[in-house]
Amino acid sequence: MSPPAVFLLPFFQLYSAIGIFDTPLAVALAHCLFTVPLAVWILEGFMSGVPKSLDEMARIDGHSVPYFFVRIFLPIIRGGIGVTVFFCFMFSWVELLLARTLTASSAKPIVVVMTRTVSASGLDWGVLAAAGVLTIVPGLIVVWFVRNHLVKGFALGRV
Numbered sequence: 218m219s220p221p222a223v224f225l226l227p228f229f230q231l232y233s234a235i236g237i238f239d240t241p242l243a244v245a246l247a248h249c250l251f252t253v254p255l256a257v258w259i260l261e262g263f264m265s266g267v268p269k270s271l272d273e274m275a276r277i278d279g280h281s282v283p284y285f286f287v288r289i290f291l292p293i294i295r296g297g298i299g300v301t302v303f304f305c306f307m308f309s310w311v312e313l314l315l316a317r318t319l320t321a322s323s324a325k326p327i328v329v330v331m332t333r334t335v336s337a338s339g340l341d342w343g344v345l346a347a348a349g350v351l352t353i354v355p356g357l358i359v360v361w362f363v364r365n366h367l368v369k370g371f372a373l374g375r376v
Contacts (some may be wrong), residue, residue: 221251225318227318228345232319247315252305259304263297306359310352 220246228247232238237246267290275285291298360367 220314221247223313224250225236225314228315238319239324242317243323244266244316244324244326247319248293248309248312251312252309255308256301258306259301260294260297261293296366298369299363303359303363303367307356 224247228243229238232243237243248298271289272285276288280289320326
């Protein structure tokens with residue numbers, strides 16, 4: 218839960234030393250460092266809202282732990298999972314600092330491409346428009362899939 222700027226230099230040195238600088242894996246690992254704690258923090262509120270008596274009743278009824286988790290627990294916290302997916306995607310999708318620092322040329326995300334649309338003759342409007350559409354479409358897809366869970370998640374969780 219710290220700002221990405223704190224980790225830029227250590228990430229750069231570590232990834233250069235182990236040979237994964239300028240790879241998609243480097244950017245993915247860096248984003249995991251910031252989105253996993255966020256996901257745990259958001260989901261904790263939803264998970265603690267499920268009463269323990271529900272687990273005990275499922276055990277008394279003879280249900281296994283995997284059955285309880287998949288058939289009872291996950292449907293209850295479905296709204297929280299939708300909210301978590303939304304926030305983790307958005308925080309990772311708009312992160313520019315890590316992407317610019319941990320990539321040189323071959324693994325540039327679309328966010329970095331949008332910042333380099335200025336050419337000698339001015340703005341390259343075609344590239345800028347295409348990058349803008351490519352930036353918006355994945356966000357719309359995520360919102361489309363979690364739209365039913367967002368309202369429930371914002372209403373029930375402690376976000």
